[in-house]
Amino acid sequence: MSLVTLNEILPQARAEGRAVCAFNVVNCESAKAALLAAERENQPVIIQVFQRLFGDDKARYVGALVRDMAAHTSVPVVLHLDHGQSIEQIIQAIRYGFTSVMLDGSKLPFAENVEVTRQAVHLAHTAGLSIEAEIGHIPTTATAELPLSTPEEAAEFVAATGVDALAVAIGTAHGFYKQTPVIHTDLARRIADAVGIPLVLHGGSDTPDQKVREAIACGFAKLNIATEFFQVYLEEVIRQSELRAGAFLPIDLFMNPVTEAMSQLAASKIRLASGR
Numbered sequence: 182m183s184l185v186t187l188n189e190i191l192p193q194a195r196a197e198g199r200a201v202c203a204f205n206v207v208n209c210e211s212a213k214a215a216l217l218a219a220e221r222e223n224q225p226v227i228i229q230v231f232q233r234l235f236g237d238d239k240a241r242y243v244g245a246l247v248r249d250m251a252a253h254t255s256v257p258v259v260l261h262l263d264h265g266q267s268i269e270q271i272i273q274a275i276r277y278g279f280t281s282v283m284l285d286g287s288k289l290p291f292a293e294n295v296e297v298t299r300q301a302v303h304l305a306h307t308a309g310l311s312i313e314a315e316i317g318h319i320p321t322t323a324t325a326e327l328p329l330s331t332p333e334e335a336a337e338f339v340a341a342t343g344v345d346a347l348a349v350a351i352g353t354a355h356g357f358y359k360q361t362p363v364i365h366t367d368l369a370r371r372i373a374d375a376v377g378i379p380l381v382l383h384g385g386s387d388t389p390d391q392k393v394r395e396a397i398a399c400g401f402a403k404l405n406i407a408t409e410f411f412q413v414y415l416e417e418v419i420r421q422s423e424l425r426a427g428a429f430l431p432i433d434l435f436m437n438p439v440t441e442a443m444s445q446l447a448a449s450k451i452r453l454a455s456g457r
């Protein structure tokens with residue numbers, strides 16, 4: 182199946198009270214694991230590449246890899262730039278054949294975030310891509326303070342920019358939590374009521390399943406998973422290394438169980454997001 186944009190899958194997901202998983206990928210194995218899980222669960226999937234990988238040639242060749250894999254996959258696939266930091270990265274993503282981008286201006290003052298996001302929306306939509314933006318800034322778990330978004334600023338931001346999906350801060354954070362997070366589902370409900378577009382849950386990793394279900398019921402239609410997905414990769418590499426006890430194995434064979442372990446985790450997240 183050829184690649185699609187967020188607009189072909191997220192509005193329907195939101196209307197049906199489910200979410201589509203977005204997995205960060207960095208190489209062949211992580212991309213294959215996410216696509217394999219989506220096919221096994223027969224659900225659409227978002228493959229996203231973090232903005233740091235646009236700093237060298239990784240985003241280009243990972244993008245090419247995912248485009249080829251998606252063409253041989255039976256479910257809809259979105260190829261998305263995660264946390265784009267500049268207009269230049271949006272242009273790079275368009276050149277690399279991505280079908281969706283995120284412009285993250287959440288660290289900027291509100292008016293500047295609106296301005297740069299409007300420019301990015303114009304570029305993305307002109308090129309036929311969908312676009313996600315962020316307000317309220319979703320921090321890493323290392324940050325003590327978790328600033329929250331408000332329904333009023335969310336509505337104003339969406340009206341002023343024309344974005345297709347919006348990441349808002351309701352208490353989740355990127356990375357593993359040091360203590361159980363407080364997820365403000367009441368706030369999520371009010372933000373979803375204020376904006377008609379699909380909302381995006383960043384920091385989906387390590388967030389309790391019940392909290393994820395509640396957020397999805399409120400209108401969060403994109404569930405981002407990176408940390409847990411990568412952690413399975415690292416743990417399985419260590420486990421396989423110990424099993425081999427130093428014996429040689431070609432890398433493709435060594436990586437097969439690693440890909441399978443990541444795919445199992447991805448499938449469990451897809452079932453959670455799709456309410457099964």
Ligand SMILES: [Zn+2]
Binds near residue numbers: 264319355383384405
């Ligand atoms: Zn994020």
